[in-house]
Amino acid sequence: MSTLIDWPVPDPVLPPSVDPALADAAVAASRAYARARLAHTRAELADEVAEGADGTPTMLVDRLVEDAIAETAERHRVNLLSEEAGFVDRGSAVTLVVDPMDGSANAAAGVPLCCFGGVLAVDGRATEALTTWLDTGRAWHAVAGEPTPYRTTGRAAAAGASVSLLRPKPGSRDPWWRVATQAGRVRILASTVLESALVAEGAIDAFCDPGSDTHRIVDLATALVTVPAAGGAVLDALGRPLELDPDLTRRWSGVVAASRPLADELAALIAG
């Protein structure tokens, strides 16, 4: 039996300094998800309606939220780089790089851990990031090169650290286990954007994809701005450069950590 998700989705609580296009996109995401929950059961939200520009299936909930964000980008006359749509070039210097619905499986099932993640890029350079946790309206905002009010834990060593992981997948079981064994606490929240925000605010020490190459740049874009601004580091476990590339078929294994030494140690553990 599939039921409606019986909880409201509030508007995000945003600081006044957020760029208007980014802020409008976040509000549009929350409202679209709120409407989607009222109109569709969990099974309907999870229904795969298309294959996205990133080569993975698009659920109904992804499409409904992305469509609302795309309208916002059009209204603000900015380019859009997003999961399903790919790159929509409006000839603007400004591009919204978004993960409309991070944690789609959570969002469709009613596990209350899903996020909007958006980055404002000017001439290809990320200048500002906004993460909103759709179920609660909590927001994390960061501007490249400026300190944030929240800070990472600063932890430098993996032994005993509190580490979130992507779920184990067939190709990444050994490195998954190496990281889990070294860490003191392990969680799997199934939302990269939320787990990256938790690293930024010092709730967990690190988050990583232990080598399954699941991450697209839209999954990691907010972390690239937010986590360094809070004192941490973001890198690819296999040393590939993280780039705001419109080619969404590219994949990475992101390591998001409270410090550069911890990021390096986790990457070494994953590489084995």
Next chain:
Amino acid sequence: MSTLIDWPVPDPVLPPSVDPALADAAVAASRAYARARLAHTRAELADEVAEGADGTPTMLVDRLVEDAIAETAERHRVNLLSEEAGFVDRGSAVTLVVDPMDGSANAAAGVPLCCFGGVLAVDGRATEALTTWLDTGRAWHAVAGEPTPYRTTGRAAAAGASVSLLRPKPGSRDPWWRVATQAGRVRILASTVLESALVAEGAIDAFCDPGSDTHRIVDLATALVTVPAAGGAVLDALGRPLELDPDLTRRWSGVVAASRPLADELAALIAG
């Protein structure tokens, strides 16, 4: 660096039919956690201040919340069975069985997944359960023998199911892996009470301790009322009876599932 957790804790939103002692205990828990977050950094909240009646360390955040609940139980002149205090017998027919702070590690770190779980027992029989998610005020209420407004998914088979697990521990790695391999999606939210509520409302198919014998009866008490009322099943992976026993040194490996066949299959997977 350890910081304050910079988010408010709302009062829980409770249905009017909740027993007054249980409702007051839940509100007291939320307010005590709110005060604790304002007054103490994450490191201070995690400080181990004592060994509880259950034989595990009590963090400061556990004590602050339990103390507030204990005052409530005293005011209502009911017995209390709780993590740190153990059994406080006031000669009443009514006992509050509580997990004051389920997900203590989350609560102290600021991972926003911690709960109050309380059961009202009359002459040793559980009659009513209340779960509140402290970070959001969401509540799940159930009365023994009466259907709830929310329902489990009803799923009967483990293959491809969405299963939450306790984190892997040295003694339970093989069964952890057997369950994770069989399941379609795996999460570790580190809050038994919340994960049980998510089974009850149909957001995930099951939650289990894969044989590490971590669960005390206070961890599973709300599930014992809430999940069967919503159509699911709760059992111990090794077949031991689940009893509201004042001896908190007893341990179980709880299996909380959307249906009895799924609970049985997961228990068999864990037993190996």
